[in-house]
Amino acid sequence: MAFVTADRVREATASVGTGDVTLSGAFNGCQTFAAGIGANNSTYYTIVLDSADEWEVGIGTYVGPNFTRDIVLSSSSGTALVNFSTGIKEIFCTLPAERAVYNNPDGSLVYDPAGSAIIYAIALG
Numbered sequence: 001m002a003f004v005t006a007d008r009v010r011e012a013t014a015s016v017g018t019g020d021v022t023l024s025g026a027f028n029g030c031q032t033f034a035a036g037i038g039a040n041n042s043t044y045y046t047i048v049l050d051s052a053d054e055w056e057v058g059i060g061t062y063v064g065p066n067f068t069r070d071i072v073l074s075s076s077s078g079t080a081l082v083n084f085s086t087g088i089k090e091i092f093c094t095l096p097a098e099r100a101v102y103n104n105p106d107g108s109l110v111y112d113p114a115g116s117a118i119i120y121a122i123a124l125g
Contacts, residue, residue, distance in 0.1 A: 001061070004043050006036035010092035013047070013067075018081040020066040021047065021091055033062040036093065042070065046094045049087050056082045057096050067091060073098060 010030035015021040026032045037043050042061045047069075049055070056075040061068045073096050075082050103109060 001040045001042065004037045004041040005095070006031070006043070006093055009033055009036035009043075010090060013089050013091055014087075015089070016084050016086055018069075018083050020063075020068050021089075023065050023067055023091065027090070030092075033067060033091075034064050037062045039064050044094050044096055044099065045069075045091055047082070047084070047089050047091045049084055049089045051087050052085050054082050054084055054089075057094065 008030045009032070010027045011023045011032055012025060012027065013021045013023055023033055026035075033043075040061065040063060042059055045056075045058060045060045045067070047056045054076050056069065056077075057073050058069055058075075059071040059073070061070055069081055072079050072081055077083070101109060
């Protein structure tokens with residue numbers, strides 16, 4: 001099992017509750033979790049049900065055709081699994097802001113785990 005990220009991985013699901021999500025196919029122009037992430041690999045994800053203002057960002061594992069929601073980083077329920085209601089949801093790969101590494105204008109590299117900015121100096125040039 002590896003941790004994998006990929007662009008344009010976006011599928012639909014009608015799953016409800018707090019359990020695993022059964023994936024039902026990619027949106028137009030996007031790829032499936034099977035193609036982009038691969039079996040038994042983990043990734044960052046977001047699930048959104050706009051009509052009910054329900055959302056979740058976390059780390060999960062694609063075990064085809066299901067996706068397990070292993071760690072919730074943030075959600076409309078705080079840091080708990082969302083008890084998703086009925087409706088078609090989008091589930092897609094993402095890069096959570098709290099896991100991002102980025103460059104400041106001064107050239108320093110910033111990693112901000114859970115909002116506690118750690119700044120690393122890097123040599124440019």
